[in-house]
Structure formats: structure tokens, C-alpha cells
Amino acid sequence: MKTDQLIAALAADAPAEPGLGASLARWLLPALALTALALLGIWGLRPGLAAALMQPAVAAKVALPLVLAGTALVLALRSSRPEARPSLLPLAVLGALALALLAAGLLTTPQARWPQAWLGNTALACLISIPALAVLPLAAGLLALRRGASTSPARTGLLAGLLAGAAATALYALHCPEDSPLFYVCWYGLGIVISGAAGRLLGPRLLRW
Amino acid sequence: MTEVEWAALLRAANAGDARAYRRFLHAITPMLRGLVRARGGSLGAEHCEDIVQEVLLAIHLKRHTWRSDAPLRPWLYAIARHKVIDAFRARGQRVDLPLGDFAELIAADPGPDPTEASDALRMIERLDPRSAEIVRAIGIDGEEIAETSRRLEMTEGAVRVVLHRAFKRLAALRERHIE
Numbered sequence: 001m002k003t004d005q006l007i008a009a010l011a012a013d014a015p016a017e018p019g020l021g022a023s024l025a026r027w028l029l030p031a032l033a034l035t036a037l038a039l040l041g042i043w044g045l046r047p048g049l050a051a052a053l054m055q056p057a058v059a060a061k062v063a064l065p066l067v068l069a070g071t072a073l074v075l076a077l078r079s080s081r082p083e084a085r086p087s088l089l090p091l092a093v094l095g096a097l098a099l100a101l102l103a104a105g106l107l108t109t110p111q112a113r114w115p116q117a118w119l120g121n122t123a124l125a126c127l128i129s130i131p132a133l134a135v136l137p138l139a140a141g142l143l144a145l146r147r148g149a150s151t152s153p154a155r156t157g158l159l160a161g162l163l164a165g166a167a168a169t170a171l172y173a174l175h176c177p178e179d180s181p182l183f184y185v186c187w188y189g190l191g192i193v194i195s196g197a198a199g200r201l202l203g204p205r206l207l208r209w
Numbered sequence: 210m211t212e213v214e215w216a217a218l219l220r221a222a223n224a225g226d227a228r229a230y231r232r233f234l235h236a237i238t239p240m241l242r243g244l245v246r247a248r249g250g251s252l253g254a255e256h257c258e259d260i261v262q263e264v265l266l267a268i269h270l271k272r273h274t275w276r277s278d279a280p281l282r283p284w285l286y287a288i289a290r291h292k293v294i295d296a297f298r299a300r301g302q303r304v305d306l307p308l309g310d311f312a313e314l315i316a317a318d319p320g321p322d323p324t325e326a327s328d329a330l331r332m333i334e335r336l337d338p339r340s341a342e343i344v345r346a347i348g349i350d351g352e353e354i355a356e357t358s359r360r361l362e363m364t365e366g367a368v369r370v371v372l373h374r375a376f377k378r379l380a381a382l383r384e385r386h387i388e
Binding site: 001006007010011014015016017018019081085147148151209 | 222231235261265269283284291329344347353354372384
């Protein structure tokens, strides 16, 4: 087949294509909506949620994952363009912010109560719930990003995993009654890392082209 | 033709303008060929043309990842680099392409348009008969979508769907060929 002939055939297949952001939205929004419904139906909201959110430490455990999810979303889209090499520095900044929260928690908690604050009563539930809530958004994100052209699929997969894990965490924080940064920086953080690692592993398989 | 003109063509193409798209693909092909030959002259002209076609197919399937306000050449080069490295790996060779841009790489003379590339036909034969017939009719026999749809008693939309799936399938077949 001559190259001119291939070009003629390719040109015959030139409908307008939606951009990557549009297809990510189309997959991710329903997945997040279903995940939110699952949280409401299976986990339920914590009692007195509105009042609790007035406390800075409680607001932070919802807000920080939301900011992380937004950042990972932007970076995942950017890294799905072939020429892009987005820096992961914004993620490091957010990690440092989480560590600062942890330090503030350590300073304001009497040392004798550190173990109890760190372990809380629901660490295991948290570690299972966050990755479980992240499954659907991760699947949706990776499927949407298959239309992308990432030249570093592991990194794009990692970003999709962090996005899903952080979104799942922001939702789970609406259920979880543990309000010490000692608890949530560790266990939420670990949940997000598990989801990120899953994305990192799946990326090279799913996002190659 | 300048990068600005290429960008205008691809912008129109991504909005659905098939003629602009054809001109765009024609315009970039000598540059792609130059890139492949500069690095893979030892493979022979026919294999080089296979790789050029693989790159064109990848550009086709990923054209929506170009943001119309972004510079075109780095995007084009990144796709070409990715597929050229893949293609050489599939043929048991390594190729060294710097990150960045075409700048130093397009000095090579693209030379005359070779007659045939061999892989494409072999891959088309592995499509299901209807897809293969449609790709051949439109590519090799130069039929319009409208003619093909009349001849095969399909709607134009259905022909387009088959054609689009066929390209995705061809890209996947080439991918497997790499494994």
C-alpha cells in the first residue's frame, strides 16, 4: 500500500473528535456520582457533619484530598499529551502540606495520647474503604485516558490512581469520625498511595499505544 | 509550508474538514520520512516506509491530543519519536532519538516517494473481510465513502464506523506485531 493511499483512507475517516478533557469528564463524572451514592448508601455520612466541618482539622481532611484530586486531574490530562513532561512538584508541595498538618497534630496532642490518636478505632476500615471507593473512579479514569497519547504511561497511571484515591478519600472523610491529623494523614495517605500504586502498575498495560 | 499553516490545517481537520486533513497528512509526510530515513537507512526504503505509515496511523488515532493552542511540531515529533522507537524495537534494532524537536533531524533528504510499503497490506489482510474491503476500496482504489456505501449497500455512517474501527484494529495489530 502506498503512503498516499493510506493518507487517502485516513482522510476519509476525519470526523470531529472530542478532546481528552471531554472524554475524561464523560467517564469520570458518572463514576464519581456512583461512588458518592455508594458512600451515602453503604457507609453513610457521619452524624453532625455540617458542624464538624467548621473545625479546621476536619475541614482540612476533606479539603486537602480535594485539592490533590484536582491537581492530579490536571497533571494526568497534561501527561496524556505526547510532548508533555509535567513536573510532579505540585504533588510534593501537597505532600509537604500534609506533613505540616501531621506535625501540627503532634504538637497539639499530648505525647501520651499519640498512639491512640494515631491508631484511632477505624484504621483498618479506612484502609479498606478508601481503595474500595477508588476502584470505580480509577477504572473510569484509566479507560478515558486510553484515548490519550502518554509517552510515560506509568506516570500517567500513577496520576490517575492518585486522582481516584484522593477523590475517594474526600468522600470517605464525610463518613469517617476520626479527626486527628495523626490518624488521617497516615491512613488516608496510605489509602491514596495504594490507589496510586495500582494506577502506576496498570498504566503501562492500559495506556500504551 | 510553515508550522503555522500545518497547525491551521490540523485545526480544521480536527473540526471535521477531511480535505484539510488530507493536505495536512501530505504536508507532514516528507518530514516524517526524512526523520525515519535519517535514523533507519540501514533498514531499507521499504521498511522505512512501513514505519512512516505506522507513524501516520498513530497521528491519525491520536490527533485529538493536540491542543489547538499548543505548538504543533513538538507534538508531532513526540508521536513520531514514540512510534519510531517502537518500530525499531520491533525489528530488533535500537534507535536513539533525542527528546525535543525535529530541528536537527530533518536535514536528511527524504528522497523519492517509494512505491510500496509491505506491512500495511499484510495487516489489512488480517482484518475481517468487510473492514479489509472498505480500507482497500477507499485507500487503494480511491473510492469515495459515498461510492463504497452504495456498492456495499451500507449507509455512509456505517462505512465510516467500519473504517474508523479498522484503523484502530490496524494499530492494535501492529502493536501485537511488536510483542
